[in-house]
Amino acid sequence: MALAYHKKIDSSTSFAIWKIEESADELLAQLQLKEHEKSYLDSLISGKRNMHWLSTRVLLRKMMDTDEYIDCRVDEDGKPYLTNFPHFISLSHSYDYAAVMVSKNKSVGIDIELVKNKIERIASKFMSVDEMQFIDENQRIEHLYVCWCAKEAIYKLHGKKNVSFIENIKLKPFAYEGEGSFAAKLELGTIKREFNVHYERFDGYMIGFVSDDINEE
Known part of the structure; x- marks a missing residue:
């Protein structure tokens, strides 16, 4: 497993991207797993799901930089959390890469996706009519992937299942530039949050990330 990219957001928050190159056995050798984790791993169909689960946990261990056991669990909505460390985490994976975002003091969300033309077919399922109006036709695929990663990152930060990407997560118009930032909001009942x-863009992939309060340089 090779560190492909590491970005420090502020003194308490960072994320890293790793290229998955080892076998499952090589990844397992780097982890301290309890019986409940081994049972869950055994329940996964061997292949990408297995490798993605292992690789995000190995990367999390690297980022936490500890010899202690890391008890990483998921809650009833599927949001990962640590029981024996105070840190907030978010995990993602796509094909040959794993991504982990960690913060000591704020909720975070990250998503990584391999950029493929197929996103055209599902755009109407996560983009509102108004949001489709600002998509750059010359960079349509990349622009759509930014929107997907952004909404997925916010969804992961919020950590609840009852969220519609179209109705509840809304993006302000922005121009696609390969790297940047833009405003978005989550509106769900009495919840109104701005991000x-x-x-x-990274090696054919798109990365979107968000925190409760990312400090700008």
Whole structure:
């Protein structure tokens, strides 16, 4: 497993991207797993799901830089959390890469996706009519992926299942530039939250990430 990219957001928050190159056994050798984790791993179909689960946990261990056991669990809505460390985390994976975002003091969300033309077919399922109006036709695929990663990152930060990407997560118009940030908001019942979402293009992939309060340089 090779560190492909590491970005420090502020003194308490960072994310990293790793290229998955090892076998499952090589990844397992780097982890301290309890019986409940081994049972869950055994329940996964061997292949990408297995490798993605292992690789995000190995990367999390690297980022936490500890010899202690890391008890990483998921809640009833599927949001990962640590029981024995105070840090907030977010995990993502796509094909040959794993992504982990960690913060000591704020909720975070990250998404990584391999950029493929197929996003055209599902755009209407996560983009509102108004949002489709600001998509750059000359960079349509990349622009759509930024929007997807942004909404997915906000969804992960919020950590609840009852969220519609179209109705509840709304993006302000922005121009696609390969790397940048833009405003977005989550509106769900009495919840009204505003975010500054960041994105970057990386080796054929798109990365979107957000925190409750990302400090700008």
